[in-house]
Amino acid sequence: PYGAPAPQGYGGAAPAGGPVVGCQVCGAAPAAQVTVRGHQGMVVIMRFLRRQGTLCRTCALATFRDMQAATLVQGWWGPLSVVITPITLLINLGALSTIRRLPEPVAPGPRPPLNPGKPVFKRPEGILALVPLGLFALAVLAVPVLLVIGLLAGPSDGGGDSDNATTPLTAGSCARNDADWPDQKLRPVDCGSPDAGLRVLAPQNGTCAPGDYIAYPEYSADGATSLCLRPVKNQ
Template identity: 50%
Template sequence: MATPPPGYGAGPYGPYPPQQVPQPGPYAAPPGPYAVQPGSHPPPPGPYAPASAYPAQPGPSAPQPAYAVPPQGAGDGCRVCGCRPAAPATVRGHQGLLVVMRFLSLPGPFCRDCGTATYRRMSSDTLWQGWWGPLSVFITPFTLLLNLGPRAAFRRLAEPAGGFRPPLDPGKPLWRRPPALLLLVPALLVAVGVPALVVVGLLIREEAPPVLAVGQCVRNTGDWKDQDLVVTDCGSARAQFRVSKRLTTGAACAAGDFLSDPKYGGDGWTLNCLTPLR
C-alpha cells in the first residue's frame, strides 16, 4: 500500500476531514439551482438533450396538397400537367414548304384536356400549313386522318386530376377555328358544284339525232353542211323531204334526191335518200 506524501492532510487549518455524504432531511439543500421541483413541469429539452428524453406528442398533421397523392392504377401522368388518367397517344402535324416538308409529332401520355388541346392546335396548324408542296397535298389529308385515333382516345378519358399544374384549355373545336373554315369553303364548293354541273349537263346536253326510217318526212332547219333534220308529219306544210331509201353498199339515190348525214343512220355510217316533197 502506498504511503501518502508527507504533509498530506496537514496544514494550518488541520487535517481534512473525511468527505461526508449529505443526508436528506427537511432542511437539506436542493441538489442544485436547476433541479426539478416537486409538482412542476420539466423544462423544455435543450439543443443537446437526447431525443428519447422527451418523446414527441401526437398531434394533427398538416394538410397535404391535392396533387401529393395521385390516383392509384391510372398509369403514367400527363406529360404537360401530370394529371391522371392519361393516354399514351401521339399527335401529328405536317408542314409543306414548297420544296421541302416537315413531319411533326408530339408523343404522350396526355390527359383528356391537354390531349384535346394538342390535337386541335396541331390539326389546325396542319390545315393551313400542310398544303404548300406537291407531295404535301396528299400527305396532309392522311395526317389529319391519323389524328382521329388519338382524338378518340382522349375523349374516352375521365376528367383529369392530381397534377402539378392545371391542364391546358382545349379551346374552340377544330371546325370553329379559322383554318378549318378556310378549308370548308372549297370543300363546300366542290360538294355543291359537282352535282350542280352534272344537273346542268343533263339539262343542256345535246339531244341525240333521230334515226330516220323509210317513209318518214323531215324538215331541215340548218344547212346541208351542218344538217338539223327534224321528223315532221307528212301532211304538214312544214314537211320538206321524205325518206325514200336507206342506202346500202352499191346503191344510189335517184336524181334530185339529197343525202342525209350519217348521224341520222343510227350507226354513224348509214346514209338515207331524201326526196323533196315540192
C-alpha cells in the first residue's frame, strides 16, 4: 500500500519474514559480504585497493580472480610492496574460502553476473607471477637455511680464529672492552695498566650493582655466569 522502494535497492523481492539481500552486482541470491584486496607497488608510491560488497558466489569469484591476478603482476614493484603483496594475496585466500562456502546462486538476478573467467593460475598474470612468487619463496626459505648453515658452521670453527676467541675473565681481575657498549669484546688486562677500565666482580645474589655492566656469559670460566663489570675511574 505504501509503494516505498525496497531499502536493499535492486536486491530482488524480499519475502515475508525478513529481507533477503541479493548480490549488488547482479541481484542473485544468496549473497554475502565479501572484501577482496589488491596492491600496486609503484617503486616510490603504492596503492592499496579494496573491493567490498554484498556479492553472489559468481560475482565474488570474479572479483577475487581479477584482484588476485592484478596484484600478482602489479603488486611487487617497491621495497615495501615486496612484503605487502604476499600478505595481500594471503588475505585474499581467506576471502576465497568465504566465497567458496557460498552456494551457487539459486535465484538469478535481473542483471548479468560478472564473468569469473579462468582461475588465477590459468591466466597470463598468474603464470607471469610464478617468477616473483618463486623468488619470494626462495627468500623465505633462505632464512632458515642460512640459520642452519650458521649453526652447523659455528661449532666446527673451534676457536681457530683468535680474533673471535674469548679469554675467560675471573672475579677480582680487570678487563677492558675493545668494542663500543652495548657490544662486548672483552679482554683481561692487568689492573695496574691504564687500560684497565673495568673491574670484574662476581654477581651478588645473581645480580650486579646499579651502574655495573653485565658481561656476556661466554666471558666467564664456566660459560654460564654473567660477571659484573664495574667501571674504574683511572687517575
